[in-house]
Amino acid sequence: MVKANKSKNIVKNLKTVSINNLSHFYGKNENKKQVLNDVNLNIDKGELVLLKGPSGCGKTTLLTLIGALRTCQSGDLTVLNNQLNGASRKTRQILRRSIGMIFQGHNLLRCLTAEQNVQMGADLIKGLTYLQRREIARNWLSAVGLEEHHKKLPNDLSGGQKQRVAIARALSANPKLLLADEPTSALDSVTGREIVTLLRKLAKEQNCSVLMVTHDPRISDMADRILNMEDGKIYSAHSELI
Amino acid sequence: MSFSFLKFRKIPLAWLLLTRQPLRLAVAIAGISFAGILMFMQLGFRDGLFDTSVTIHKLLDADLVLISPRSKSSISMSGFPKRRLIQTLAVEDVEKTAPVNLNYLLWRNPENLKTRSILALGFNPSDSLLLDEGFSKKAYKLRNPSRVLFDKLSRPEFGPIEEWFLSDKKVETEVAGKRVIVEGLVELGPSFGADGNLITSRETFLRLFPANPPGSIEIGLIKLKKGSDPELISRILNKSLPNDVRVLTKNQFIEFEKNYWKNSTAIGFIFSLGALMGFVVGCVVVYQILYSDVTDHLPEYATLLAMGYRLKSLFFVVAREGFLLALFGYLPAYFSGQILYSVIRSSTKLPIIMDADKTILIFVLVLVMCMGSAAVAMRKLVDADPAEIF
Numbered sequence: 289m290v291k292a293n294k295s296k297n298i299v300k301n302l303k304t305v306s307i308n309n310l311s312h313f314y315g316k317n318e319n320k321k322q323v324l325n326d327v328n329l330n331i332d333k334g335e336l337v338l339l340k341g342p343s344g345c346g347k348t349t350l351l352t353l354i355g356a357l358r359t360c361q362s363g364d365l366t367v368l369n370n371q372l373n374g375a376s377r378k379t380r381q382i383l384r385r386s387i388g389m390i391f392q393g394h395n396l397l398r399c400l401t402a403e404q405n406v407q408m409g410a411d412l413i414k415g416l417t418y419l420q421r422r423e424i425a426r427n428w429l430s431a432v433g434l435e436e437h438h439k440k441l442p443n444d445l446s447g448g449q450k451q452r453v454a455i456a457r458a459l460s461a462n463p464k465l466l467l468a469d470e471p472t473s474a475l476d477s478v479t480g481r482e483i484v485t486l487l488r489k490l491a492k493e494q495n496c497s498v499l500m501v502t503h504d505p506r507i508s509d510m511a512d513r514i515l516n517m518e519d520g521k522i523y524s525a526h527s528e529l530i
Numbered sequence: 531m532s533f534s535f536l537k538f539r540k541i542p543l544a545w546l547l548l549t550r551q552p553l554r555l556a557v558a559i560a561g562i563s564f565a566g567i568l569m570f571m572q573l574g575f576r577d578g579l580f581d582t583s584v585t586i587h588k589l590l591d592a593d594l595v596l597i598s599p600r601s602k603s604s605i606s607m608s609g610f611p612k613r614r615l616i617q618t619l620a621v622e623d624v625e626k627t628a629p630v631n632l633n634y635l636l637w638r639n640p641e642n643l644k645t646r647s648i649l650a651l652g653f654n655p656s657d658s659l660l661l662d663e664g665f666s667k668k669a670y671k672l673r674n675p676s677r678v679l680f681d682k683l684s685r686p687e688f689g690p691i692e693e694w695f696l697s698d699k700k701v702e703t704e705v706a707g708k709r710v711i712v713e714g715l716v717e718l719g720p721s722f723g724a725d726g727n728l729i730t731s732r733e734t735f736l737r738l739f740p741a742n743p744p745g746s747i748e749i750g751l752i753k754l755k756k757g758s759d760p761e762l763i764s765r766i767l768n769k770s771l772p773n774d775v776r777v778l779t780k781n782q783f784i785e786f787e788k789n790y791w792k793n794s795t796a797i798g799f800i801f802s803l804g805a806l807m808g809f810v811v812g813c814v815v816v817y818q819i820l821y822s823d824v825t826d827h828l829p830e831y832a833t834l835l836a837m838g839y840r841l842k843s844l845f846f847v848v849a850r851e852g853f854l855l856a857l858f859g860y861l862p863a864y865f866s867g868q869i870l871y872s873v874i875r876s877s878t879k880l881p882i883i884m885d886a887d888k889t890i891l892i893f894v895l896v897l898v899m900c901m902g903s904a905a906v907a908m909r910k911l912v913d914a915d916p917a918e919i920f
Binding site: 352355357358381382383384385386387389391393395397398399400404407408409411412417418457461 | 539540541543546547549550829830832833834835836837838839840916917919
């Protein structure tokens with residue numbers, strides 16, 4: 289019995305995300321609309337998964353559920369060994385510290401410099417001094433090639449530079465899972481590819497899993513796995529690259 | 531020590547959020563400062579009124595004071611028999627007494643001949659009236675009839691008395707239609723009740739105001755022997771004397787005057803209401819600024835929540851913004867208040883001063899105003915839904 293439990297834990301630990309029969313609804317009574325329909329999905333450690341699908345198919349809802357931004361209504365959702373069914377607000381808040389998020393609109397704090405924006409991520413790491421946290425921020429800015437722009441405010445950066453800052457911010461808190469929503473949508477093809485290459489490189493170095501929602505066909509060749517979603521269902525999941 | 535400081539040091543988010551839009555910050559500071567200045571002025575006038583109403587009371591050389599129970603304040607004093615004051619000498623602890631007449635008389639400005647009401651005090655020059663050590667020398671000159679001491683802090687409408695007196699010019703004028711000579715200057719200060727003061731002998735006072743019965747006085751000053759307990763003697767005297775007099779300690783006499791202005795007139799209420807209006811205006815300004823600040827930064831706050839920051843941490847950011855606004859709004863209000871107090875002092879001669887009580891009280895009010903408004907604006911933070919930012 290003990291052995292069985294141990295082996296179960298080991299299997300479980302290999303998965304960053306484990307989803308079984310996850311369903312989600314918006315609205316109530318006659319206005320109730322199902323956006324996720326018995327979704328099943330596993331993401332392994334260090335894996336880069338692309339999630340594609342038309343607008344309104346439920347990609348963002350799935351991302352917000354995995355990101356512990358919404359409460360789970362039905363089915364099993366385990367993220368970084370945290371069962372999110374019925375999880376408290378506090379549990380979800382703590383879990384979010386281990387999840388990096390990259391938003392379509394960057395969502396950088398306009399009043400902070402590039403370095404301070406990245407440091408807001410590093411500030412979530414406990415037990416470090418201010419100087420250590422600033423050092424981490426500088427290192428990540430350097431890793432995304434923006435060390436010379438560390439004093440610039442978001443308004444003084446280009447779209448690609450902002451997205452790099454957002455990546456550095458997401459990675460500066462040492463996340464185990466990275467969720468990215470259309471990170472290349474506002475970028476030209478060269479910059480978009482650069483960004484995903486960088487993201488992939490840094491995530492692999494950190495042994496960090498990545499789930500990326502995208503419509504961009506130019507980056508499909510860089511994923512470990514591509515999932516397609518339609519009408520709230522992941523109807524096919526297959527490896528295109530491997 | 532320095533290690534723990536560095537550990538807890540954070541990016542000054544509240545400061546950066548506030549200073550990102552300098553114009554809005556300037557408007558906020560101006561609004562809070564305006565509210566602060568309004569409170570300083572209203573409370574300054576109120577306290578000034580209360581303080582000036584007891585300027586002379588504080589200077590009187592007495593441990594106990596006898597007044598008529600019908601007296602309401604220094605502007606409406608009733609007389610009582612002088613013999614009641616003599617009766618107090620029967621108590622062993624009473625060292626000496628001094629009868630004082632007090633009333634408003636008409637003073638003629640010797641320069642432009644216009645008349646104005648002045649508060650006149652009449653006493654026996656051999657008695658001790660004021661705590662001022664040099665006063666007895668000046669009082670000696672009042673032994674001659676029709677001599678007065680003029681309060682040099684009186685409003686200028688009474689004429690250039692100090693200037694003329696100091697230039698060795700004989701200062702002669704009329705009080706209550708009778709000729710008097712200014713024999714000296716004293717420093718008492720005007721009040722809301724009296725624009726100016728003069729001191730004279732009882733003999734001259736009764737000549738200037740013949741309607742006053744010679745055996746009637748308005749105030750009786752009692753000096754006790756060293757080591758006596760004024761509270762105890764006041765109780766003994768109140769029991770032993772008839773009901774046509776009331777014995778007060780000096781502090782009670784001061785409070786009696788202040789209470790009149792506080793409770794029997796609308797002045798105290800009006801100034802307190804004015805200060806409250808300033809407080810309310812400040813609350814509205816700060817709330818508007820903080821609410822629009824939180825609304826503008828809602829996506830940023832939602833981002834921080836999505837990153838794993840606690841809602842409580844964001845509340846602290848808004849609270850710190852409130853604190854900073856309080857600090858930056860208060861400082862200009864304080865310095866403007868100092869300047870305005872100085873202008874009022876020089877133009878009205880009222881002792882409106884920036885004392886520690888007022889400084890602390892208004893800082894606390896500004897702080898409550900900003901922190902309270904911040905607390906209300908925080909409710910908007912709950913709307914920051916991290917799920918909406920994807």
